[in-house]
Amino acid sequence: MNAPRLRIRKLDIKNGRVDLSHGSGGRAMAQLISEIFAENFANDLLAQGNDQAVFSVPPGRLAMTTDGYVVSPLFFPGGNIGSLAVHGTVNDLAMAGAKPLHLSASFILEEGFALADLEKIAQSMGEAAREAGVQIVTGDTKVVERGKADGVFISTAGVGVVPDGLDLSGDNARPGDKILVSGTLGDHGVAIMSSRENLQFETQILSDSAALNGLVADMVAACGPHLRLLRDPTRGGLAATLNEIAHQSNIGVRIHEDDLPVKAEVAAACEFLGLDPLHVANEGKLIAFVAAEAADALLAAMRAHPLGKDAAIIGEAVEDAHHFVQMRTSFGGSRIVDWLSGEQLPRIC
Numbered sequence: 001m002n003a004p005r006l007r008i009r010k011l012d013i014k015n016g017r018v019d020l021s022h023g024s025g026g027r028a029m030a031q032l033i034s035e036i037f038a039e040n041f042a043n044d045l046l047a048q049g050n051d052q053a054v055f056s057v058p059p060g061r062l063a064m065t066t067d068g069y070v071v072s073p074l075f076f077p078g079g080n081i082g083s084l085a086v087h088g089t090v091n092d093l094a095m096a097g098a099k100p101l102h103l104s105a106s107f108i109l110e111e112g113f114a115l116a117d118l119e120k121i122a123q124s125m126g127e128a129a130r131e132a133g134v135q136i137v138t139g140d141t142k143v144v145e146r147g148k149a150d151g152v153f154i155s156t157a158g159v160g161v162v163p164d165g166l167d168l169s170g171d172n173a174r175p176g177d178k179i180l181v182s183g184t185l186g187d188h189g190v191a192i193m194s195s196r197e198n199l200q201f202e203t204q205i206l207s208d209s210a211a212l213n214g215l216v217a218d219m220v221a222a223c224g225p226h227l228r229l230l231r232d233p234t235r236g237g238l239a240a241t242l243n244e245i246a247h248q249s250n251i252g253v254r255i256h257e258d259d260l261p262v263k264a265e266v267a268a269a270c271e272f273l274g275l276d277p278l279h280v281a282n283e284g285k286l287i288a289f290v291a292a293e294a295a296d297a298l299l300a301a302m303r304a305h306p307l308g309k310d311a312a313i314i315g316e317a318v319e320d321a322h323h324f325v326q327m328r329t330s331f332g333g334s335r336i337v338d339w340l341s342g343e344q345l346p347r348i349c
Helices: 027-041 081-094 115-132 187-196 211-224 237-249 264-273 294-304
Strands: 061-067 101-111 133-143 152-162 178-181 227-231 251-256 286-291 312-318 325-328 334-335
Touching: 027 101, 027 115, 061 081, 061 227, 081 101, 081 115, 081 152, 081 211, 101 115, 101 178, 101 211, 115 152, 152 251, 178 294, 178 334, 187 264, 211 227, 211 286, 211 294, 237 286, 251 286, 264 294, 286 294
Parallel strands: 101 133, 251 325
Antiparallel strands: 061 152, 101 152, 178 286, 178 312, 227 286, 251 312, 325 334
8 A cells, every 4th residue: 555645735925924944954945945946046957956056167267256135125116136136146247248157046034024025036036037148056045033134135146257358357447448337327226215215206216227248248249359347336326436446447537427327307316315326326237448449339339238228428537646536517617526435325235
């Protein structure tokens, strides 16, 4: 006589909540991983169920990055912590000109967190990864007691391959280089802040969170030998990123206020909130330094891509022993654009 087969009840994703057993290493944890994470991240490497992923790497130099995501609120107009985690990791690799290959994801879950919300986050991560052409191939799950976290925190790591002959680095900028941005500034930070403060504007402001590796591939194809560096202006916004580059490359930077692309509704929201768009985070934009003779060709290539349709040339690198970032204002004056001593919008990513 055959032994009776045990029937394991599926997770009640609609009404269930995370409990401590989901991080215990037992059956409950295996079920959570299988029905939420493995289901939404499905790929052959993850399906092997090992504690690591083993894969072949195309020719080139390896690029690696790691990041943590603690954004509040978890869900915001234009995305959520899951899609943001994928986009941010992919973009850090793309700024080196790398083709992103694989990601890892580690979850710190708070006891009592709704399984329905965890499912939405996992779904958005899977969708974002597939759209970016990467796979989430390994990960980890931990659960902490109620009140010891804020729903969910996500840590990621990513690996990619930089083609031989391509060298994009923050110390490559030279006086005379032109500076380009791929689109409007401040969208992500203002979307987060408006959600956090329950502010209502006539036009909804959406996060710009997006994976930029496709745009970068087009830029490299158009002007690779002339590209100096790429950087995504996340925390601290354009101002902090330009100051970092100025110090890395031992240059000065001059930008022009009239050339900065900022949506009218973002500018209005920043004025209302007392924020400067130059310091507000972006999660789907990049800054490029390029040799002056290739600037127009690069701009055309960027504008031909959906994520670069609002690209603009905003300034140039200059000689300056003090490494100042200066802005020519709309009124014809000039002011220093310094980085902030702290973050004006905490938990923005």
